[in-house]
Amino acid sequence: MLITLDEYGKILKSSFFRDCSIRSKGVFIFILEPVLTDEQVEEEAAEGYDPSLRPKAVITYIRSEPAGKQWFHTRLYGWESIITGGAQKPLNQSINAERTAVFPSMEERVFVTGSGPAYQDESLGGPSTDFLRGGLRRLKTLEGWLYACGGRRSFGKRLDKGTWQSFNAGLPTLENEGENGIFSGFDDFDGFNEQDIYAAGGSGDVWHFDGNRWTPIAFPTNEPLQSVCCGGDGNVYISGYEGLTFMGRGERWKQIHRGGISLGFRDMVWYEDRVWCTSDYGVWTIHNGKVERARLPDDIGSCAGHLYTGDGVLLLAGLGGAAFKENGQWHSIVSFPVMERLLELDQANPAP
Template structure:
């Protein structure tokens, strides 16, 4: 294995270059530790000078000056000692297998905690999953953390640690490390213990080639997912050349039933070929349905499942065609059992029944900037939520927040002009709105308080109220807001690895993302599946077969 410097190794299992190497390191950023030690020694020595002068001198003025210097030195020593004791510390799990780098990093210190979920690093030309633009390339040496990326060189090739590829179950990795297990290509790897609610065969048929890009709950026993086909190496190359449209890659609606059918099956799917970017939601009225919506230029395709045969419903038309949509749909949300959507140019609508939507924009003015892109970024809603049908809030654009009382809309005096991304109406009677880098506000009507200054590069994609707090997520983790405090959710590693999307309905919260899915009910988390574990099980079954 080529030498790579990641700090001081705590434990290291060496194998040949064609096998698996597992490394655990700790006490990161040793240069900071060394610097602080030297600085502390320097301060202690420097403080002896004014002490000596104070003791040896009989001049009152000189003694006063020496006293001031001693106070300043003591203050500096305390600061340096604090910095040393609470310096950034970390743990790393690094796995190198057949030239592929698998990496997990956790960093904590200085009163904050940030977790970089396990990622799979490969040559940038062979990234196996692409739901966002590929990570930026950088120099030929490890240069550190920047924009949630780590750029480094491996075998004289530039690499970048992004946050797009299969997170790994940390507990399984730790078990391997403790046992000192080595897995060579010519050996049959140990079969992982099945802790998910999908069999290898069902996973292979329904989930293996797809990444989860949205989720919804139809009832507490029926969960819905949108799966987008994982790109091949050839498709990634075409995408890099501008010849591949990510929005039109194959998709499927995936349904999970907690109660198995007579034949034992729980997982089902319907393929949507040629559909653009899909979003999914659920409604309890007038019947229990899940609704998949795919945006197009002037209309949206709609696929309905539940309470009867699955079918494609009438399309949602743009206002210019006599429909209810002003701009592209950005969010589907269940509010008081009904399904709503919001979108560009301050679009708001509610589903009444089959092929029936009603626009709620009535008194809501259109802010037309004359530029299509600005209409979406500055004049569109990114999220909607409500305490009831007659108490709705919508947010988006640059501090663009509105309230609906069932009859008319009213502009809210919001204290920020940052881009707003997500919101939640809480069971505590407060409205939570989050924007750029997760800068978050809590309040209602025209009274708001900033409760989080941000610093999370991608912000919160979804915010929901569940139990006694707000839950927030993006592709890299899960956070909670409790009594006005934002903090990382205390979740098992295999549950947090499912970060990406959240949905709440019928007393259940569903968490799903690129690496799996899990749900919470009555305070207990249950893992539906972990992509890494299931991929390994499928590989083993195929090998044994």
């Protein structure tokens, strides 16, 4: 593992990773949230505290720093659930944003790290950042730039500090959103490049963007969709309810997995020669159109939950910790169960 017991006790103790992203092969970002005991949860409920506003932290792990000095963090209090994305343009930074607007501003706050001091950026919903028509769903890197998608078919690109470009033109909203159980996207997106992007979500709601114009895609299901991956094999992979998965492109699609996975695939990314998929319940791969559970060492598989890829690295993080794959090899970054046990032993047997 790539963390000292002292760092773990000060920064990561009694927590889990809500999301992860990559700034470069040497800099990983994690969103940290606390793990509460049953008694603490009951106390929250008795006091009427909103559990979505529990303290959070943006964690930066820098591989090139010496052992004991690789982990950095910023605590955020009163923030809603946060997602993270990495950008290389215009600067190498992590963009960390609330998924839901919080009273009283009713805007999604943004916190930025990298290429200088960390800072709270303009909230999404301001005059130069107003592209969201629903909640924020996904942050993802395309050709170095950070893109975002959200509810009611929202799509935008971060151009600079406090400045986002809206690509909502040509994307109609549903007049009766939610009526008869029908919802629009977007829950996820991916692109072969900035002129060949697929966005999906809602009730089988899939669109293609060529950099200027949106085109609706006739998709073969109305089931809820939640993840998209543009593969290095030229195919687009779209997955939804209970892991129901399709492969195709343009107007040609075929079902390659009928589902049956309780949580479905939260994230899908292309790495090396296949699609990698994950939920809190495990990691899967798609290779040559076949979906199967990934064969991983226990300390790696326990990190299932979230995936991000960039700069030749695959990053996995979740309830059990974090790990990454590079040059065909998996490396454990931190295992929460192991470190919690070591911390207990250390506290029970303090050094003289």
